[in-house]
Amino acid sequence: MIDPHHVLPPEDMSNEAIVRRLTEQANVRIQNGQLKKKKLVWLELTGCSGNIISLMNGFNPNLEYMLTLMVDLVYSNSLMAAEGEEAIERLMSVLDEEFILAVEGAVATKNNGLYNVIGRWRGKPFTALQAAKMLGEKASHVIAVGACAVDGGPSAAKPNLAECVGLSDIVKRPMIKLPGCPCHPDWFLGTLAHLLMNGVPELDNMDRPLLFYSTLIHDRCPRRPFFDKGIFAKTLGEPTCLFKLGCRGPVTRVDCPTRKWDGYVNWPIGASTCIGCSQFGFPDKMGPFISYDITRE
Amino acid sequence: MKKRVVINPLTRISGFMEIDVMLEQNKIIEVKTTGSIFRGFEQMMVGRSPFDAIYLTQRICGICSTAHSVASSLALEDALGVQVTALGRYLRDALHCCEFLQNHIRHTYQYTIPDYVKLPDVSSIFKVDHGDFRLPQKVNEQLANHYFESLRMSRLAHQMLAVIGGKAPHNHGVFVGGISTPPNADQIVRMKSILQTITAFIEEKMVPDVYLIAKYYDDYFHMGKGPGNLMSYGAFDRYKDLGTLYVDPLV
Numbered sequence: 001m002i003d004p005h006h007v008l009p010p011e012d013m014s015n016e017a018i019v020r021r022l023t024e025q026a027n028v029r030i031q032n033g034q035l036k037k038k039k040l041v042w043l044e045l046t047g048c049s050g051n052i053i054s055l056m057n058g059f060n061p062n063l064e065y066m067l068t069l070m071v072d073l074v075y076s077n078s079l080m081a082a083e084g085e086e087a088i089e090r091l092m093s094v095l096d097e098e099f100i101l102a103v104e105g106a107v108a109t110k111n112n113g114l115y116n117v118i119g120r121w122r123g124k125p126f127t128a129l130q131a132a133k134m135l136g137e138k139a140s141h142v143i144a145v146g147a148c149a150v151d152g153g154p155s156a157a158k159p160n161l162a163e164c165v166g167l168s169d170i171v172k173r174p175m176i177k178l179p180g181c182p183c184h185p186d187w188f189l190g191t192l193a194h195l196l197m198n199g200v201p202e203l204d205n206m207d208r209p210l211l212f213y214s215t216l217i218h219d220r221c222p223r224r225p226f227f228d229k230g231i232f233a234k235t236l237g238e239p240t241c242l243f244k245l246g247c248r249g250p251v252t253r254v255d256c257p258t259r260k261w262d263g264y265v266n267w268p269i270g271a272s273t274c275i276g277c278s279q280f281g282f283p284d285k286m287g288p289f290i291s292y293d294i295t296r297e
Numbered sequence: 298m299k300k301r302v303v304i305n306p307l308t309r310i311s312g313f314m315e316i317d318v319m320l321e322q323n324k325i326i327e328v329k330t331t332g333s334i335f336r337g338f339e340q341m342m343v344g345r346s347p348f349d350a351i352y353l354t355q356r357i358c359g360i361c362s363t364a365h366s367v368a369s370s371l372a373l374e375d376a377l378g379v380q381v382t383a384l385g386r387y388l389r390d391a392l393h394c395c396e397f398l399q400n401h402i403r404h405t406y407q408y409t410i411p412d413y414v415k416l417p418d419v420s421s422i423f424k425v426d427h428g429d430f431r432l433p434q435k436v437n438e439q440l441a442n443h444y445f446e447s448l449r450m451s452r453l454a455h456q457m458l459a460v461i462g463g464k465a466p467h468n469h470g471v472f473v474g475g476i477s478t479p480p481n482a483d484q485i486v487r488m489k490s491i492l493q494t495i496t497a498f499i500e501e502k503m504v505p506d507v508y509l510i511a512k513y514y515d516d517y518f519h520m521g522k523g524p525g526n527l528m529s530y531g532a533f534d535r536y537k538d539l540g541t542l543y544v545d546p547l548v
């Protein structure tokens with residue numbers, strides 16, 4: 001094997017090449033036992049499992065980078081090779097060790113949590129509720145990823161038949177909250193990187209990292225000049241301000257307009273209104289998402 | 298003698314499922330599958346603004362969210378008596394196609410390949426104690442490399458969706474009448490360019506990989522065959538100019 005520390009000219013300085021070199025270097029150090037990756041448990045609870053899909057959409061860093069360089073992912077319902085009892089055993093084995101816990105999805109509480117069973121443990125149903133309590137108490141750090149984990153989100157939308165609640169209603173301890181539906185991969189991976197390098201990032205009074213959640217969408221929106229001049233779109237597809245169609249940018253705090261999505265190509269207001277998915281109370285407090293009838297000339 | 302085998306969680310799916318199998322003399326005599334999550338999306342729609350369905354129903358599932366926005370917009374068009382234009386339909390279907398690509402690539406590599414291919418020791422999630430691994434080492438290695446390469450491709454498929462859909466998962470592009478904002482030329486060419494990369498991967502790697510696995514596991518074709526009663530709503534079908542590109546509605 002070529003020593004990855006030596007890069008022969010001409011150096012390939014593309015992002016991919018740099019990531020590959022770093023990954024190789026880290027792999028060598030991991031194999032030599034010089035570096036021990038922290039363990040990460042990713043729990044999918046009551047939700048759409050779309051936050052792990054969003055995580056797979058991360059560009060730089062990407063999922064490959066996270067898996068090989070940042071952490072040792074121990075449990076993920078969507079990705080792990082093991083299944084059945086073997087998978088749950090892996091999850092339980094981590095309880096004696098130090099691990100970071102990321103949770104997506106709300107916690108269904110009705111009928112003792114039976115509205116969401118995430119596996120079987122010793123023959124009995126193992127509910128999202130049990131998993132949240134068990135792992136939430138033992139983790140070194142807890143990150144609530146996405147709207148459902150943060151405050152119930154769409155899973156808790158009225159009439160909330162499964163009686164879903166956010167993670168912090170079940171696990172009483174400090175945690176980092178990353179609202180968004182789904183959570184942007186950079187918000188999670190940036191938070192994770194901060195946790196690994198410098199500890200818990202600075203949070204606002206709602207437990208969101210200031211790094212990502214300190215600006216109002218409305219203050220950075222490229223359609224803002226139209227708002228200031230009072231030029232409002234009457235239908236989606238017009239390039240002017242979407243306020244009168246129900247845009248929730250004025251009440252939603254996150255860096256969506258400057259960061260953008262999926263390799264930074266576009267964002268919700270590039271297509272239609274902001275529906276406030278990164279704000280507490282989504283979706284019930286943010287509807288109607290589109291309203292054609294609030295403006296009359 | 299009867300033996301019961303329960304698999305829960307059935308990992309590498311988007312959601313939660315239990316498989317409960319009863320065996321007698323190595324033959325399956327009964328199977329039960331249980332979806333083990335209930336949120337009640339139908340009830341959530343009651344009393345909400347109808348347009349919200351396009352957004353909220355996407356939250357049913359993170360890997361196929363666009364399908365739910367498409368279904369909601371079709372239902373609304375039906376209810377409102379809106380006739381979608383040919384262009385509107387093409388654009389909405391183009392978004393839906395991006396989701397198909399993302400979904401099928403992840404389904405093949407992230408959700409299915411680990412049953413046949415031993416993945417490298419870089420992460421605990423790739424460890425597995427049981428399995429029916431038959432591929433020769435070289436083939437295994439090649440498919441494991443494609444597992445990682447595919448991550449970039451499915452990502453690009455979602456990027457292509459976001460170019461006009463705003464973001465993915467849970468897009469803002471699909472709407473009554475097709476899509477919310479018509480794309481301009483630079484967005485279309487961007488999508489086409491991304492598509493070229495993905496197409497090359499699918500043709501040169503993904504399809505051959507599936508055939509390769511089929512070759513080593515040909516006995517699987519004769520195991521666990523269902524009754525064969527299948528139903529399709531149809532997809533990308535009966536265009537005026539292009540005819541059916543994918544599948545007609547059929548039983």
Ligand code: SF4
Pocket residue numbers: 217218219221222223224225227240241242243247248249250269274
């Ligand atoms: S489109 Fe929304 S976020 Fe942008 S300026 Fe108008 S109201 Fe504010």
